[in-house]
Amino acid sequence: MVKKVLEQVYLWVLLILLYAPIAIIVIYSFTEAKVLGNWTGFSLKLYESLMNTGAHHSLMNAFVNTIAIALIAATVSTLLGSVAAIGIFNLRARSRKAMGFINTIPILNGDIITGISLFLLFVSLGITQGFTTVVLAHITFCTPYVVLSVLPRLKQMNPNLYEAALDLGATPMQALWKVIMPEIRPGMISGFLLALTISIDDFAVTVFTIGNQGLETLSTYIYADARKGGLTPELRPLSALIFVVILVMLIIINRRAGKEKQV
Amino acid sequence: MIKLKTFFASRKSWTLPYLIFSVIFVIVPLLLIVVYAFTDDAGHLTLANFGKFFAHPEAMNTFVYSIGIAILTTLGCILLGYPAAWILSNCKKLGYARTLVMLFILPMWVNILVRTLATVALFDFFRLPLGEGALIFGMIYNFIPFMIYPIYNTLQKMDHSYVEAAQDLGANSFQVFWKVVFPLSMPGVVSGVMMVFMPTISTFAIAELLTMNNIKLFGTTIQENINNSLWNYGAALSLIMLFLIAVTSLFNTDDSSETERGGGVW
Numbered sequence: 001m002v003k004k005v006l007e008q009v010y011l012w013v014l015l016i017l018l019y020a021p022i023a024i025i026v027i028y029s030f031t032e033a034k035v036l037g038n039w040t041g042f043s044l045k046l047y048e049s050l051m052n053t054g055a056h057h058s059l060m061n062a063f064v065n066t067i068a069i070a071l072i073a074a075t076v077s078t079l080l081g082s083v084a085a086i087g088i089f090n091l092r093a094r095s096r097k098a099m100g101f102i103n104t105i106p107i108l109n110g111d112i113i114t115g116i117s118l119f120l121l122f123v124s125l126g127i128t129q130g131f132t133t134v135v136l137a138h139i140t141f142c143t144p145y146v147v148l149s150v151l152p153r154l155k156q157m158n159p160n161l162y163e164a165a166l167d168l169g170a171t172p173m174q175a176l177w178k179v180i181m182p183e184i185r186p187g188m189i190s191g192f193l194l195a196l197t198i199s200i201d202d203f204a205v206t207v208f209t210i211g212n213q214g215l216e217t218l219s220t221y222i223y224a225d226a227r228k229g230g231l232t233p234e235l236r237p238l239s240a241l242i243f244v245v246i247l248v249m250l251i252i253i254n255r256r257a258g259k260e261k262q263v
Numbered sequence: 264m265i266k267l268k269t270f271f272a273s274r275k276s277w278t279l280p281y282l283i284f285s286v287i288f289v290i291v292p293l294l295l296i297v298v299y300a301f302t303d304d305a306g307h308l309t310l311a312n313f314g315k316f317f318a319h320p321e322a323m324n325t326f327v328y329s330i331g332i333a334i335l336t337t338l339g340c341i342l343l344g345y346p347a348a349w350i351l352s353n354c355k356k357l358g359y360a361r362t363l364v365m366l367f368i369l370p371m372w373v374n375i376l377v378r379t380l381a382t383v384a385l386f387d388f389f390r391l392p393l394g395e396g397a398l399i400f401g402m403i404y405n406f407i408p409f410m411i412y413p414i415y416n417t418l419q420k421m422d423h424s425y426v427e428a429a430q431d432l433g434a435n436s437f438q439v440f441w442k443v444v445f446p447l448s449m450p451g452v453v454s455g456v457m458m459v460f461m462p463t464i465s466t467f468a469i470a471e472l473l474t475m476n477n478i479k480l481f482g483t484t485i486q487e488n489i490n491n492s493l494w495n496y497g498a499a500l501s502l503i504m505l506f507l508i509a510v511t512s513l514f515n516t517d518d519s520s521e522t523e524r525g526g527g528v529w
Binding site: 007008010011014015017019020021022024025028080081083087089090091095102105106108109110112113116119121123124136137139140143147172197200201203204207208218223226235239243246247250 | 274275276277278279280281282284285287288289290291292293295296299343346347350351353363365366367368369370371372373374375376377378380381382384385387388404407408457461462465466467468472482485486489494497498501504505508512
């Protein structure tokens with residue numbers, strides 16, 4: 001009994017430690033002080049000035065860029081990755097293994113190598129870096145995760161369903177659309193959401209591919225800010241809001257995953 | 264035309280767009296790192312970039328120091344994360360365990376820079392000095408979810424009859440852990456190590472923030488060189504890191520789990 005209690009205490013102490021910094025950000029988003037850690041009374045002023053577009057134009061701009069890049073990259077990588085997963089699933093064992101390896105390279109490499117290698121690619125091709133290059137880079141490291149979320153759905157699928165559709169007179173395209181698509185859709189949605197979150201979170205790859213045309217995302221904005229020695233106070237409410245949105249998104253994904261497991 | 268139709272009907276060829284994409288954006292860029300690493304500004308073949316690294320005590324020191332910090336971070340993550348994963352895998356109520364696992368993963372989705380700055384604020388709040396201690400704490404804090412999750416996964420899939428068999432055969436609980444549970448959970452520990460060790464070396468900016476610019480890690484060295492247009496030297500340093508990644512991933516024998524478990528967090 002004592003052991004059980006101690007175990008639970010350990011888990012919760014660890015969790016509290018993990019959440020302490022985030023809690024500090026959220027708590028101090030409700031005060032006006034310039035420096036994180038100074039409490040000058042409860043206030044919603046930071047939230048107001050965040051919503052007030054004129055005041056923090058560049059921060060909101062960076063935020064909009066981040067969301068735009070994430071949406072485009074996640075959509076393209078979901079399409080590319082799902083098509084690729086169907087292809088990979090139908091490959092022979094050896095080529096499937098090879099494709100699987102290629103697919104894991106961006107995951108293993110780590111951000112900085114992916115970032116530098118793409119930087120060198122764009123430089124050698126003489127491409128000016130900006131919005132397009134960031135999107136391409138994000139597609140590069142998002143697609144593997146989409147492939148990894150769609151492939152298991154294909155493996156779980158009853159292979160006879162597709163054949164049955166063909167026997168009943170469906171063209172391969174119809175069979176794909178009416179039989180395979182519904183089966184892999186949950187995987188595609190998880191892949192899309194996963195791609196969205198890692199794209200928003202990315203920092204290292206973006207820094208190397210964003211160029212010097214003045215384009216900014218949240219990560220590069222925060223990076224520039226931190227190097228100057230402090231956070232723009234409005235980042236606190238923004239981070240708090242993002243955290244809540246992601247929390248809700250993850251709960252939805254988890255519900256979905258939970259339901260699938262029950263079926 | 265008919266040929267084209269059969270081509271698209273065969274679903275194997277659906278791999279093609281992704282294959283072409285990967286060649287352009289994954290394989291060619293990696294080869295470019297190799298090309299840049301072995302050439303000089305004028306494009307002549309040279310080993311000077313590597314010579315510079317081995318002759319340059321500062322870069323070399325940063326490299327060794329980063330590996331040291333990464334080892335400490337990884338050990339810290341195992342020591343703190345393994346018990347957590349073990350307790351979670353022993354939870355009777357599956358829903359409760361799953362919610363807790365999700366809570367452990369959730370902080371990962373807050374921007375790493377924001378999290379780091381919040382850690383700095385936490386240290387300020389408790390009047391703790393920034394420095395090496397803060398660096399290791401911050402790194403463990405940033406990466407421990409990556410250790411807990413894979414270990415939890417393997418422990419949960421583990422067949423508990425092995426544990427019972429060991430107990431029946433007279434092993435005490437210490438022996439059960441060292442001789443049965445721990446070896447069986449090795450795949451999870453290995454992929455956890457992979458996900459903690461390399462990122463610790465390669466992150467940049469994080470170490471500077473946690474130590475008020477006093478300590479920098481290898482990732483920052485690479486980034487600074489690329490930023491200062493020393494592309495060839497930067498590429499050589501990247502290649503050294505790639506080599507380290509390749510060596511560590513050789514230990515990762517658990518190649519099937521990645522596709523089986525359905526991609527990362529879910």
